[in-house]
Amino acid sequence: MLTLVILEGIVLALLGVLVVGLLRSHAEILRRLHDLGAGVFDDEEDTAAQGVTSTVEMSERPSIRTREGVPEPRTSAVTEGHDVSGVTPSGNAKAIGVVGAEHSTLLAFLSSGCGTCGDFWRAFSVGEADSLPGRDTRLVVVTKGPDEESVSAVRELAAGATVTVMSSDAFEDYGVPVSPYFILVDGPSGSIVGEGAAGNWSQVANLLRQAAADAGLTTDGSSRHDAVARMRDGEVREARADADLMAAGILPGHPSLYPESSAEDESR
């Protein structure tokens, strides 16, 4: 009996040593964590209750570096689109419905002077941007207003089918720091679904496809307008009509193609 009591006492003593060791280890871990800055954002009252506090100096986010000629991303947090109004290079008053439109709008913020913009003006003039990914995406080129841009230079560069609006307000509304810069706005939601800068049009096209895919829009550049144009194309329409008639059993020479009334009209 005495032996058992002694053994039990020894076991309890060992367990006590083990518990003390664990507590010391835990305290050491907490101290190291505090040294590393844990709890730095806790309220003062809470930290006072917890005891040890320490501060950590947060370094500034490193600035984004871009290739030469490619502007940095916008710093403003504009996420909603805006309608664009201004003048055309010909001096006409122009308004572009961006928000609430059924289609998406790709706003290309360009200038007549920047070297990088040259590739975009060229690409637009030869129709490389005629088919864009997204919801019937239309391209609108925006330059700064006549008070900050060379109207004659823009008029020369904008010659072609691309809609061009000169509007310094648009640059301000969208927080565009410098050109070239591209912003894709989804019309129905009015939200900016993609934006970025690049050195040439092919890079922008890739960015657009990604943005459109992320937003759940079509990426093949197919357009309702293209489809409508195809539907109205004479040969396609004729072929479609022929196919529909044949499917209904109406072949060349079918009596229904020569109604009596027409015959009577002709006989008059």
Place this chain on the structure above:
Amino acid sequence: MARLEAFDLAADPPKGWDGEIYRRDDDGIEGRAALFGSTEVATPILHLANFPLPASRGDYGGGAVELMGRGGIFVSLLEHPSHEGQTALFAANDVPWPLRASDFDPKQMQRAIGGQAGCQRFFTHNGRAFCLYVAIGSYGTRSVLVREVNAALASLELG
């Protein structure tokens, strides 16, 4: 909302609409001088549309209405030289809107396009002579589209 204002004409296009006010007074190949000679008075033209207006299009929407879907609306307000306002064609001396669904007819299209319908009215306002031309993408849904047409027309301000 983007406001349009030029040549004593103004409009606040409805949400999502395009608009432009222009005058063919340049010397370009499509300019008035090239088309009619330099004696022709250049008058302003206002276009509104609930679909993207192409950069190049005719005064009555040629090149634009062909792109119009079934829900499309194209509005053209063309000012005529003021002396024409004395003719019988411009006898109506007030704006013709609001329009009615029955005002639209496929035969009033400048160029017939299957399914589409148009409406054309001549009038004077404050001594200025105007022609209003409206094309809609679907004659079948004219009673619905006419409400949208009238909302756009109500935003017009004729100096």
